[in-house]
Amino acid sequence: MIITDKKEKGLLSERLRPSLAKQNYLLGSAKKIWERDLKQWRNSHKFxxxxxGPPGSGKTTLARMLGEDSGIHFVTLSAVRDGVKEIKxxxxxxxxxxxFIDEIHRLSRNQQDILLPILEYSEAWIIGATTESPTTELSPPILSRVRSIYITPLNEDDITQGLLHGYEFLKNNEEEFQNKSFDEFKINKQIIPKISQMSGGDLRFALNLFENIIHCKTEDEENDVFKNSLKAFTNKNHYDFISAMIKSMRGSDPDAALFYAITALDKGEDPIFIARRCVIFASEDVGNADPQALSLAVNAYKAIECIGMPEGRIPLAQVVTYLASTMKSNKAYLAIERVRNWRKQAEENGYSLQPPNEITIKGKSQYKYPHNFENSFVYFDYLPKDISKIKQKERVxxxxxxxxxxxxxxKNRLADLWKKPNKVENN
Known part of the structure; x- marks a missing residue:
C-alpha cells in the first residue's frame, strides 16, 4: 500500500491515500506486485x-495507482451496492x-455473466477486488479471462511504518499537533506497537484507530477507545479464527480446530465459508495421504448447503475433526509450483512447450497404449523434450x-514402475 502526504477530508486512512509521487511508501507485498506483476500492464500490455487479499492490504491502492499511471478514466463501483445495470x-x-469493482465476489454467478463480453472484447479494463479466493467465488469463464494476483497481509513492521507516517502527517497538517514531539502527545508511548500487533495486517483499521486514540485527552479515554476497538475488530476479523482453525488441523489437534471453527460460527461466521476452507485444506494439506478427505470435505460442504443451520454444525464438526486427525501430505500442492517453475524457465529461455508427437492427436499411430503393457504401464517420457531436460538437470x-x-x-508403485523400461505384450 502507498501512503501519501496529500491532505484530504475524511478519515486518516483516506487522507493518506496513495499517489504515484510517493511510491517509496509502498508497503508489504503490494510493493513487489507494483514493481513486478503490474510492470507489464503499466508499460505496454494491459489485462x-x-x-x-485481506482487508487493508492494498487492493484499492494498486487499482487507483494503475488508473493514475495510465491516465485512463477511472470508475469505481462496489458490488455491495452496484449490480448489472450499474456495470453496463x-x-x-x-x-x-x-x-474498478470492489467486493466483486458479492456478484452472483448470474450477475458475473455481464462481465464476460466486457472481458472478452476489452470494452473496458476490469479490475476486481475481493477478500475471498477467486477460485471459489468467481465462475470459471471469468477466471479464464483475468489474471488473479494475491496480496498478503501487512506484517507488524509494515503497520508500524504506516502509523509513524500517519503521526508525521498529523503533526505537519493539524494545528493541534504541530511542533509537538511524540512525548508531548497525551497517549501511551506503546500505543503504536500495540496497534500494530492487533491490527491483523489491516493498515486501514490501524490508521483509523490511531487517529481516534491520538485525539484522546486522557490515558483513561485512550484505554477505553483501544479496548472497544479491539473488541469490535476481534468480532469482525474472522480471518484470525479461520487461520487458527486451519493451523490446528494442520497440527493434528482436533479439539483446537473444532474450538476455533465453532467460535467463528458462534460469532456469526458463514458456515459455508468455513466448509469451503475445509475443502481447500483437504487437498492442500491432506492430499494423497488420504484421498478420502477431499470427498468427505466436499460432501460436508454440500450437506451444510442443503440443511443449513443449526444442524449444519454437525457435518462441519465431522469434517473438521477428521481433517485434523488424519495423515497429512502437501506434496501434490508443492508439485504445482515445481512444474510452474519448469514452465517459466522454458519460456524465459525460449524453449518449446509442445508435447511429444507420440501423445498428440497427430501422433496417435505412434502412441503406445499402456494397457497393452505389463501392469498397464509403458516406459515413456511424456514431458516436452525441453522440460524433461530441465527436470533432469534439477534431478528431482x-x-x-x-x-x-x-x-x-x-510412492512405492511409481518407484517400481519407473526403475526400468518394459516390453510390449504379445496380443
Missing amino acids: HIILW NAVEKNPGALI AAYLPSDYGTELRL
Whole structure:
C-alpha cells in the first residue's frame, strides 16, 4: 500500500491515500506486485485483473495507482451496492475506461455473466477486488479471462511504518499537533506497537484507530477507545479464527480446530465459508495421504448447503475433526509450483512447450497404449523434450509422494514402475 502526504477530508486512512509521487511508501507485498506483476500492464500490455487479499492490504491502492499511471478514466463501483445495470452503464458511458469493482465476489454467478463480453472484447479494463479466493467465488469463464494476483497481509513492521507516517502527517497538517514531539502527545508511548500487533495486517483499521486514540485527552479515554476497538475488530476479523482453525488441523489437534471453527460460527461466521476452507485444506494439506478427505470435505460442504443451520454444525464438526486427525501430505500442492517453475524457465529461455508427437492427436499411430503393457504401464517420457531436460538437470521430480497413508503406496508403485523400461505384450 502507498501512503501519501496529500491532505484530504475524511478519515486518516483516506487522507493518506496513495499517489504515484510517493511510491517509496509502498508497503508489504503490494510493493513487489507494483514493481513486478503490474510492470507489464503499466508499460505496454494491459489485462484484466482480480486483486485478492485481506482487508487493508492494498487492493484499492494498486487499482487507483494503475488508473493514475495510465491516465485512463477511472470508475469505481462496489458490488455491495452496484449490480448489472450499474456495470453496463459504467461501460457504455466510459468505453475503454478502467472499471474498478470492489467486493466483486458479492456478484452472483448470474450477475458475473455481464462481465464476460466486457472481458472478452476489452470494452473496458476490469479490475476486481475481493477478500475471498477467486477460485471459489468467481465462475470459471471469468477466471479464464483475468489474471488473479494475491496480496498478503501487512506484517507488524509494515503497520508500524504506516502509523509513524500517519503521526508525521498529523503533526505537519493539524494545528493541534504541530511542533509537538511524540512525548508531548497525551497517549501511551506503546500505543503504536500495540496497534500494530492487533491490527491483523489491516493498515486501514490501524490508521483509523490511531487517529481516534491520538485525539484522546486522557490515558483513561485512550484505554477505553483501544479496548472497544479491539473488541469490535476481534468480532469482525474472522480471518484470525479461520487461520487458527486451519493451523490446528494442520497440527493434528482436533479439539483446537473444532474450538476455533465453532467460535467463528458462534460469532456469526458463514458456515459455508468455513466448509469451503475445509475443502481447500483437504487437498492442500491432506492430499494423497488420504484421498478420502477431499470427498468427505466436499460432501460436508454440500450437506451444510442443503440443511443449513443449526444442524449444519454437525457435518462441519465431522469434517473438521477428521481433517485434523488424519495423515497429512502437501506434496501434490508443492508439485504445482515445481512444474510452474519448469514452465517459466522454458519460456524465459525460449524453449518449446509442445508435447511429444507420440501423445498428440497427430501422433496417435505412434502412441503406445499402456494397457497393452505389463501392469498397464509403458516406459515413456511424456514431458516436452525441453522440460524433461530441465527436470533432469534439477534431478528431482515435481511430485514427491510422502511416506504416509495412501501416498506411501503411490510412492512405492511409481518407484517400481519407473526403475526400468518394459516390453510390449504379445496380443
